[in-house]
Amino acid sequence: MTQPKVTLVVSPRERFSYTRASLESIYANTDYPFDLVFVDVCSPESVQTYLKATSQSFKILRTDHYLSPNQARNVGLRYVLDHTDSQYVVFIENDVVVKRGWLTRLVNCAAETNASVVGPLTCIGNPAHQVIHNAGGQCYIKTDFKNGQARRRIKQSAYLTGRAVADVRDQLHRTPCDYVEFHCMLVRTDTFAMTGLLDEGMLATREHIDFCFMVAQTGGEIYNEREAVVTTDTLGLASNKAGLMARFGQLKLPDFQWSDLPYFMLRWSDRWDRASLDHLRQKWNLAEDKYFTKRYAGLGSRRHELLIQPIVQYLTFGKGSPWLEKLLISLERPFNNYWFNRYAQRFEQS
Known part of the structure; x- marks a missing residue:
């Protein structure tokens, strides 16, 4: 049986200096076949030199000015939709390192649940893969009334954030949820026929909430596959x-x-x-x-x-x-x- 094709779209989160470590982690720890598109939004010369030296392994899409995260993701997404027959696109940010088996588990989850979107267990900081940043969560719009006026309000809660992986191993299983984050997110490519491209009005924050609302509006399901593990912000807090x-x-x-x-x-x-x-x-x-x-x-x-x-x-x-x-x-x-x-x-x- 032919495996579904997957293209990774790597785009910047907030800086460029972890690009090499992130890409090397992806290539060293991914046992599922993939293509990769790197969206280079005017990175420093040292990063450009590294990318050119290794670009035989992936496609570089370079812009001559900075882009917001969703703008950069759309550059890669347009390429995937126009030039590949991939069944899945994985958005992954350029400061993420991955744990072996991550992509296989994401694809298996999507195939077995027919989910439109699947996110991994996303950890944060150094050492990698030890403290949970995102394990999915609830997020929905609730209508209530104040002074006789209807109000639409976001209700959001995260699962397991801040918990040590070692303390919650019994909860690290596949879980349906309302949202996952763009640090790493697998999306079935036919989803975009219903949602359109990512909303570029979402420049800097809450873009994952907006996209997951769009997916839910089409009837798509979202899962967090907690046996797939990645880590973000290893250079940050x-x-x-x-x-x-x-x-x-x-x-x-x-x-x-x-x-x-x-x-x-x-x-x-x-x-x-x-x-x-x-x-x-x-x-x-x-x-x-x-x-x-x-x-x-x-x-x-x-x-x-x-x-x-x-x-x-x-x-x-x-x-x-x-x-x-x-x-x-x-x-x-x-x-x-x-x-x-x-x-x-x-x-x-x-």
């Missing part, structure tokens, strides 16, 4: 919690390349975050309730976690300082807006 290193008095973030900073600042800009939340709310006719006000209040939180907080820890010798953190946030936010405007003007003129 877990590394930075170890603190900063000083070399001859020069500030250095562990495993963070400063050449990544321009894309990182755009990717997590207040403007893109806010626009995504506004678009989700308007698209699905949702009330501006606590779900949204909490996220509006948290604009820039990723920048604060990976840039501001480590700097504060360094300057205070690990003690921390709320007032210094607030000060740096107040200085960083205008800079982020300046960078966003500068990039937007350059892109519009190109």
Whole structure:
């Protein structure tokens, strides 16, 4: 029996410096045949050099400017739909490492359940595959009434987030759910005939929620295959919690390349975050309730976690300082807006 064809679409999450480790993990630990399309959204020269040296193994689709995650995914998705006969496309971000058997288990789950979407057990941080970030979850729209007015509200809860894999092994089995995340997500390609491409109005956040709503609207089913395991953010919070290193008095973030900073600042800009939340709310006719006000209040939180907080820890010798953190946030936010405007003007003129 012929195996279903699969194409992986690798696209950036927030930076480029883990590209090599991620691709090497995929090729070393994937025992199911696949094609791979790498969407290179203007990566630094060192990454481009590596990609060119290894591109005999995969297709590179390069853009000359930065793209949002859904825009980049659509570049790869269009190629898959137009140039391949793959039954499945797997979106996977460029900071993800995988555990052997991951893709076989995702494909088997889709084939055996007829699911439209399947996500793996997604872990976070170093060491890999030990702490759960996403194991699927519930997410649906509920209508209630306030002052006689109907309100549509998102109700969301995650399964097993923050739990150690070793503590919940009895729960690591295939589970139907309402959503999985784009860190790694297998989608049956014929699903896009009903949903269309990914919504590029979802620039920076909640795009997985939007897409899973679209899939559910078509009657498609979503599963989390917890025996398939990947890990994201191995360069992120877990590394930075170890603190900063000083070399001859020069500030250095562990495993963070400063050449990544321009894309990182755009990717997590207040403007893109806010626009995504506004678009989700308007698209699905949702009330501006606590779900949204909490996220509006948290604009820039990723920048604060990976840039501001480590700097504060360094300057205070690990003690921390709320007032210094607030000060740096107040200085960083205008800079982020300046960078966003500068990039937007350059892109519009190109």
